[in-house]
Amino acid sequence: MSLPHAILTALLEKPGSGAELARRFDKSFGFFWPATHQQIYRELGKLEKDGLVRSGGRDSSRGRAKDYTVLAAGRKELSRWTLEQQEPRPVREELMIRLRASSVLGDVPIEEELQRHLALHRTQLATYLQLDERGPWGEANRLQRAVLQAGIMFEQAWIEWAEHTLALQAGAATERESSAS
Incomplete structure (x- = not known):
């Protein structure tokens, strides 16, 4: 674009x-x-x-x-x-590289940054949901609403992924603690 x-x-x-x-x-x-x-x-x-x-x-x-x-x-x-065609663009998200680096380094806690991103995405989702509630939505602006709904779905998926990743990290930390005992 x-x-x-x-x-x-x-x-x-x-x-x-x-x-x-x-x-x-x-x-x-x-x-x-x-x-x-x-x-x-x-x-x-x-x-x-x-x-x-x-x-x-x-x-x-x-x-x-x-x-x-x-x-x-x-x-x-x-x-x-x-009317031009365009190929989907790859995701370019620095946080993903930070997570990979944390994994490779093994001792760099990334949870705080992931929690911060999670909070930001929850805030963005709340904004999108408020915009969606305000409407009014009809035939004339159905594609505008579709764009908004794409944002809502993106934020929901991101939040689900972040919560899942944090749970994985919590499980890994518990395993490390158990094996150290």
């Missing part, structure tokens, strides 16, 4: 200023494709230069703001990109 395409999608959902887009991005697209506000502004400039979006000035409480809207060329580019 590319950031320009995420921005085009967000602007088609609701045109607005860069600041508004960045705030909305943090609460939706950012869950799956994080970007800094600086990256978003930089991409907005490129999209405008490429003739995919247009900005217009308006007065706001903070002075002059630029509102962005998607042009026909932007819609066409987003349609083209949406």
Whole structure:
């Protein structure tokens, strides 16, 4: 996925200023494709230069703001990109390497970091579930909900895996203690 395409999608959902887009991005697209506000502004400039979006000035409480809207060329580019095929990307998760390193080293306790990740994933799951409860969900936004449900399922699977891994570690620690006695 590319950031320009995420921005085009967000602007088609609701045109607005860069600041508004960045705030909305943090609460939706950012869950799956994080970007800094600086990256978003930089991409907005490129999209405008490429003739995919247009900005217009308006007065706001903070002075002059630029509102962005998607042009026909932007819609066409987003349609083209949406139809492209892409292979699934491999998981790139540093924690998995840390777990392997802990296993190889044998004496590096990793449980605390795994517990911290587990708490973070539980928090993210709670956020997704709150978003899902707020709805309203209907035919017009069924695919948006499908994206949210993918996030929910991912977090549930991650939590289940982490709890299982912690139980394995607890069992291994008990075995080590028993054999040392």
